[in-house]
Amino acid sequence: MASRGVRHDSMRARNLAVVLATIHRSGPHTRAALAERTGLTKTTVSSLVADLLEAGAVTESGAVRGGERGRPGMAVSLSGHRVAALGLEVNIDYLAACVVDLTRTVRLRRTVSAGNRNSDPALILAGLRDLVKQTTAEAEAEGLRVIGGALAVPGTVEDGVLRSAPHLGWRDVRVADLVDLPFAVDNEANLAALGELWFGSGETDFLYVSGEIGIGAGLVVGGTVFRGTFGLAGELGHVVVVPDGPGCRCGGRGCLEVYAGQDALLGELASVPELTARLESGDREALETCERAGHALGVALTSAVHLLDPGRIVLGGIFAPLFPWLEGPVAGALGARLAQMRGTPPAVVVSRTGADAAVLGAAGLVIQQVIAEPARMLGL
Amino acid sequence: MASRGVRHDSMRARNLAVVLATIHRSGPHTRAALAERTGLTKTTVSSLVADLLEAGAVTESGAVRGGERGRPGMAVSLSGHRVAALGLEVNIDYLAACVVDLTRTVRLRRTVSAGNRNSDPALILAGLRDLVKQTTAEAEAEGLRVIGGALAVPGTVEDGVLRSAPHLGWRDVRVADLVDLPFAVDNEANLAALGELWFGSGETDFLYVSGEIGIGAGLVVGGTVFRGTFGLAGELGHVVVVPDGPGCRCGGRGCLEVYAGQDALLGELASVPELTARLESGDREALETCERAGHALGVALTSAVHLLDPGRIVLGGIFAPLFPWLEGPVAGALGARLAQMRGTPPAVVVSRTGADAAVLGAAGLVIQQVIAEPARMLGL
């Protein structure tokens, strides 16, 4: 809400963000080019860049000639050597951490296997805190300053409190003050969507569908995650596919999860690789299960497209390895139901980020904050 | 996108908006109270208020004593006497216009019956232009300056172009330059949602469900309408209720509209009042139809709640008079399917704005712009 008045320092904060965002979006620029792009004067840009240089957000990366004549400019680009963000993830069977610098280069990556199903939150969080200490120490040894972190959890989050993570068996766990860094917590699907935004195909408008034990989705519109009123938006797994279908653990009937959740897909199989192996060998039952799941996913996504209006649909998590078998039924269902109202329905594509999407997205969230508010995040 | 740098005038523009929004949200304030609320100094507030007074956005509305002692302050409140907004609506069987002042008082209201089904856009737009001329002339005779307008249409809109309005039989009609005023066009459901926001219960988070021949929905989160990537979000009418149900005019099967659209509800009856009369007299068939429609609506809304996470659900349009018969089945379906995941599902309430929601919301959109950007809209 428009509530507090702004002073001179807000103007400068905004302009720092504008300059940094321009470099971030469109690559290295000379000060002169930045002045042109932003509409600010060369004088102002010089002064802003000086601040960003000092804060370690950008570096001068060599001379460039714009036209054929004239003095060459000095390119200013994002610095990968000073500022970094910490991404974290708690999931059913592992803890993960990563450190990413401002250039979106993954500098460090750690995973610890752990049986977190129905575990004691305090214990797991202690393990996570150790992982953080270890990871930040390593990052600092490389000269990086970790200026913030974010944590992805497989459950619903409100104001830094994990409300409910059914598969972990956690309820109302306060995780925001895990470490003494600026710190955020968010749903695994939302952060995986950010992962796709920052480390994926470069699109800024899509619905990321995260197939795990549950099915979540994160909507990105114009590079921003849509969270709904209470941060609970995107629960694709419980969209109704068949109103009087089989009961779901959520208390409803015929939810998507019943048809396309990991348990439904695997049946008696132990793992996704086992399923893909069967699919590759042409196993009839496996193919039919996938066909059925794909069709249900297509029906649920039809509702999602009508309600959310996504730019495209990105299938991630366990749907990524199964994409070759899901693509047909999903696109088929969407095409049949959307063609007349939308011309071409949204494209259905596979995620490039793989299983890392959520941790990477957590780090991406922090980087996004730095780009959006460099003055606050870097203490300028 | 953060793209253009900001100068001193942006700072002032922002502070004008902050002051105006504070008065708008929380009623009349003295300059001193505004300074306290906004964090600006009394000096700055005085200067900003002087500009807003001159532009006709606010008036001094009498002395007020804050505490018990001290000089009484002069209350500054929104002015209803100078600036006004024009709301317009094209619908199947009428054209409507209204003029609303900054205090949200409806100053003028005109409706013209017309058979617009499968009509010639140029003809209808000419009629609308006449209505605009007449209405603005009347408003100006009352001393009001109409500073902008917006038009609600029963169809999809992209960048000021009406892409498709199936019930009017219109496709790709350019309406943004209907008159020489700052002018916006938007979907009927989105603007009806704004109508509920500005002239309804005062809630800032809800999903407005607009029952008409088609069924649309407008999601408001934190006082802002969510439009999706292409402005097509909220198409509740084609959310899938039964995947292999009866065919819908959209090409899909088992869409909500098939079960709860106006045609499905009325059957062979001629009008909604006729239906309510039958319902009141306990007509078995009518009651069953309503029960069925309510249940389908509840199923579709379950999916909508999971995906959009609305604060509450407001039933409007033809669902408003039918609310007594719909409430039970809708709330029942939502309760059964959402209780376990959400504790209490969103409340289902009836709209107070009635059939006027969309025109009023169109005017509300303009007022929203004035509050958000007084400098631009009022030429400060």
Place this chain on the structure above:
DNA sequence: TGGTTTTAGTCCATAATCTGTACATAATCC
């Protein structure tokens, strides 16, 4: 009644930040 206290609103010198012009710098062109 008149002085004191308290709160509202204005005046004016000061500070922060951006703009615009002038200028130093560094390259190519001829």
Place this chain on the structure above:
DNA sequence: GGATTATGTACAGATTATGGACTAAAACCA
């Protein structure tokens, strides 16, 4: 080597907010 062109900095000027002093108008108190 001088002309031309483009980059980046320096400095005066413009805009807008701040902060303390000041005026205004009320209640409180003796």
